[in-house]
Amino acid sequence: MKALSASAPRAIARLAACLLMIAVGVVASLPLPAQAHVLLLRSDPADGSVLKEAPTRAVFEFNQPLAPTAYVILTGPDGPLTTGPVKVQAKTLTLTLPKVTDGRYRLAYRVISASGHPLTNSISYVVGKIAPRTMKQPPRERSPDWIAATGVGAVVLLGIGAGWFVVRRKRQRQTGSPQ
C-alpha cells in the first residue's frame, strides 16, 4: 500500500500521457466530418490577391465532386455585377467574369457537394492599383475549427484532470484520508 502510494504520481503522469496520446490519435483520425464537408482548396484569382488586370474568368477547386447546383454573386465597388453562367465539372466550378474597372471585388459562391453538403463563402481580390488596405480574411471553414477546438479542448481537459488527480492523491496521502 505504501509502495503504491509513493509511486502513484509517476504512474498517474504516465497514464495521463498515455490518455493524451490516445486523445490526439482519436482527434486526428476523425475522418468523417472533415471528409463530409466540402472545402475550397484553391481559387483563381486567389483570395486576397492583388491583380494588375481584371481577370476574365474565375476557377474554384474543391476537395470533393460537386452537385450541379451552384451559385455565385460578384460584387464590385458599385454593387452587384452580372457574371457568366457557372459551370460545374467534377470538383471545379468555372465562370466567366465581366470586364470591370479597378477596385475591390468580392466573389461569393455557394456550392453543394455531390454528397449533399452545402458550402457558402466568398473570396476577395483587388484589381489595379488602389491603396493596399488589409483585406478582410474570409471566414474559415467551420468544421476544421470545430475539430481543432475539440482537440485542444480535450488536451486541456485531460491536462486539468490529470493535474487535479495528482494533487488530490498527494493531499490524500498527506492527510491519510481513507479511499
Added chain:
Amino acid sequence: MNLKNYLLLPIFIALLALNGCSGSNDSDKSSASHNSVHSGIKVSDAWVAQKPDMTGVFGVVMNHTDKDITITGGTSEVATKVELHETVAAADGSMKMRPKPGGFTIKANSMHELAPGKDHIMLMGLSRELKPGEQLRITLELSNGDSLEFTAPVKPFTGAEEDYDPES
C-alpha cells in the same frame, strides 16, 4: 378568442358529441336494409350468408308488444321453402340443425337472436346463386295472423357449417 367563445364551446362540443352518438346508435338503420315494423315486431341487423343450395338468415327479432308472438313460417322469392331452424348437439358431439318444433316464440317486450350456430331462418332449395351485397326480401308468418316483411343483404360468410339433419 373572447370569453363568449369559451362559454359557447361546451355547447358546441355537446352538439358534436350528440351528432356522433346518433350516428352510432342507429347505424342499424344506416344501411339500406328496410326492416319493416309490423304490429310491434321488427327484425334488425338482418343478413343472409352467401351459400349455394341452402343458407341461413340471421338478425335480431324484437317484440315490442305486450304479448308473446311466435314466428311460424316464412317465404322468400329465392327459396322454394323457408324453415325455422334450431342448432343442437348430436349424439356424436357435432352440431346439427333441424326445424324447431313450433317455430320461434319471442316473449313480450323482448328479443330473439338469430345467429350462426343458434336459431336461424333457413332458405331451402335456392332457385339461383346469391350475389354478395344483394338485398333479399323475406316474409315471416306470425302466430297472430300478421306477416312480417324485411330485407336482408347477402354477405360472404364461411363460418358455421352445421350439418342439416331433418330426421333427428
Added chain:
Amino acid sequence: MPTRRTILRAGVLAGAGVAASACKPLSPEKSTSVIAFHGLRQAGVQTSPQSHLVLLGIDLTPKSGAEDLGRLMWLWSDDAARLTSGQPALADTEPELAVDPANLTVTFGIGPRLTQLVSGVTLDPLPHFSTDKLQERWGQTDLVVQLCADDLISLTHAQRMLLKDMAGLGVLRWTQSGFHQRTDDGSSGRNLMGQLDGSVNPRNANEHDALVWADGAWKHGTFLAVRRIEMHLDTWDELDREAREFTIGRKLSNGAPLSGGKDEFADPDLHATDKHGFALIDPASHVARSRSAMNGPQFLRRGYNYVEPTDGTSGLIFMAYASDLAGQFVPVQQRLAEQDLLNQWTQAIGSAVYAIWPGAPKGDYVGRAQLGLPR
C-alpha cells in the same frame, strides 16, 4: 382567477359530461373516439391524421359493372358505418374487436377506369415524371380503401371485415401500411427523415373547401394522388444537420423556415438572404421548389410513414388530396421532378390516383347516387 386554459378545460369537461349522458351505450372516453361515417363528405380526408393507416388497392373482378360495384359499396358502407361507430359489422365473427373504434375512418375511392361509370367525372392518370422509377406492384388499381385509426386492433379488424366482404367482387392488389406521429401541441408529426411534415396544409374549413373538395359532378368528393416514396436513409445518414436543413429549407428542431420565424407555421421568405446575398432558403431546396407563388397551401398532404417489413426499406406514403389533381398537384410534382435537392434521397416507386366518392347520408351508401342506382 381562472386562466384561459382552465376555462377551456372546464368547457371540454362539461361537453364530455353532456356527451356521456346523452349517449348511453358509449363510455365518455369512447364518445370522443367516434368519427361519423355518414355525411356530405367522407371522413378520413379533412380528419386530422390518426396514428395508423392501411391503404388497400383493389381491382374489381373482370366483367363487373356498375351494379356489382354498387353491391360492393353497399357491403363496405354498411361495414364502415357500423365499425366506425364501435359496433360489429353484420356477420362479424370477432365482434369484440369492434368495441373501441379509436377514431376509425374508412374512405372509399375509384380509379380512372371506374370513373367512366359515373357521368361527368373523368380522372386522368398522372403524367410520367422524369424522376419516377415506378414498380407495377404499387400501381394503379380500380378501387382504393383508406382505413385510418388510432388503434391497430380496430384498424386491422375493419381491414379484415372489408376484405372478407369483397369476396367475389374484388381482388386485393396491394396493401400499404403506414404510421403517423400524433402530437398534442398542434405541431406536425415527423417523417422518417426527422422533419416536421405537414406544416403548410389547409387548416380551416374555408381552405379545405377551396383546395380539397370538388364541385360540379363530383361535388363533395375529392381526388387523391398516392405516391409511394422510398427514402434512402443510408445516404441521408451521411449528411450533417446543416446539410439536412439546407436540403429542405427548414430547421429540424422545430420546422421553422431557414429564413426565420419562431416555429413551423412561420411563413417561409424565399427572398431573405444571408450576408453573401444567397437565399437563406436555397432555391433548389424542397420548400422553395414545392412552394406556391401564392404563399399558401396548394392541396392537402396527408402522408404516412412506412417501413417495409420484408426488406427494411422505408419511406413516405405521400397522399395529396385536391379538388383538381391536374391543376394543383401535377405542376408541383413537375417542378420537383425538374429540381429538388431532396430527390437525391427519395425515390417514387408507386403511383396511383383516385376519385374519392362524395359522402353518403344516413340510410344511404357511398357511391349509390353517383352510380345512378336505386335506393
